[in-house]
Amino acid sequence: MIAIIDYGVGNLFSLKSSLAAIGADAVVTADPEVIKSSEKIILPGVGAFGDAAAKLRESGMADLVKSEAESGKPLMGICLGMQLLLEKSFEYGCHEGLGLIKGEIRPITDVIPADLKVPHIGWNALRFKGEKSPIFKYINEGDHVYFVHSFYGAECDESVIATAEYGATLTAAVAEDNVYGCQFHPEKSGDVGLRILRAFIEL
């Protein structure tokens, strides 16, 4: 069973539906027992980092997700959920993340040309970095996925497993051992996205 962490941010309808479409047994939950008994965890999220990080802590989910990940359980963060896995964010102030993956969240305007639109929204091609990640085993380099974000993972170094070009090379996905993060939305990326989710649930 896949536990989709419910901590009061974002709309989980599409994520739950996309997992159902690939035959995964997924529940949206904030129940610690359910999360502990799950095989894998997905940390979703939309909105602002500071608010989401606070909700994650207040709900007790931050410590739980962190300890589950540290025990070796596969964890995937999606969009803001990916950003929360990093050490800190400079979105409106400075906020602490879960620190499961090296790096920090910075505005894309730091690195992209001023004439490009913000957010980076739409379909962009993935470029793999390093050895092909197991979550990409059913997709090819150059496949397109759907992005919506104004902040990106900086200084993730060796954790970066895929990038996308938008006037600069932006972090598209990260991984460290059993912890994965996608800046894009696999649940909104058509068949390519479903294939990424399938590879994750098969880990």
Next chain:
Amino acid sequence: MITKRIIPCLDVKNGRVVKGVNFEGLSDVSSPVELARYYSSAGADELVFYDITASAEGRALFTDILREVASQIFIPLTVGGGINTVADFDRVLKCGADKVSVNSGAIRNPDLIYEAAKLYGDQCVVISADVKRVDGFFRVFAKGGRENTGMEAIEWIKRCVGNGAGEVVLNSIDTDGVKGGFDIEMLDAVCNAVNVPVIASGGAGCIEHFNTLFKTLPKVDAGLAASIFHFGEVSIKDLKVSLAENGIPVRLS
């Protein structure tokens, strides 16, 4: 590189997809769920659903259909029509919509965009403007293109973006349904006024019109059309292959 998006638009009334010519003479085309699935597999980058139902029963039917579409189709979905309050945003977002497009609702209540953007983020709020030339000026029309608000369109769109609209759908009433090509002049004026994605709507009649659109106006992010896709006059696959051959970045996989 970010690709140009091709977006079929589905006008839904009482659970069925309809498309009018210059907003009148609506004719039933097909089932929203079937069309959505077809378009998604054909390579559509996004789908827009406009709920043109007036009754409460029709609205409930619409949200049922939306939920059904969103549980089977995994590309971004934008919903418009009858969005007047933040509660309307909430209603469609819970059914799986990713973005919500406002038109008359924002004209009646200019705070709507600001309130919704604050709650759901700019990326979630789309300003859809129906614009028509009146005595040489671009004017905003309300109520499905029937009522001239008298407002100057470019100023209105700038104001909406300033209030938090993260995307603009510009529908030219002058070119809508005519199939003579997109309204390049009107789109150019909007692209030069805002720095959020602009979606061209109204006038597409053939593949060449999309090539002309993206070549002439590189700032346009997406092309939206309805009947040419619904009636099979243009296949999305052929369209995207043609755009790629012309050096326009599109998603083919």
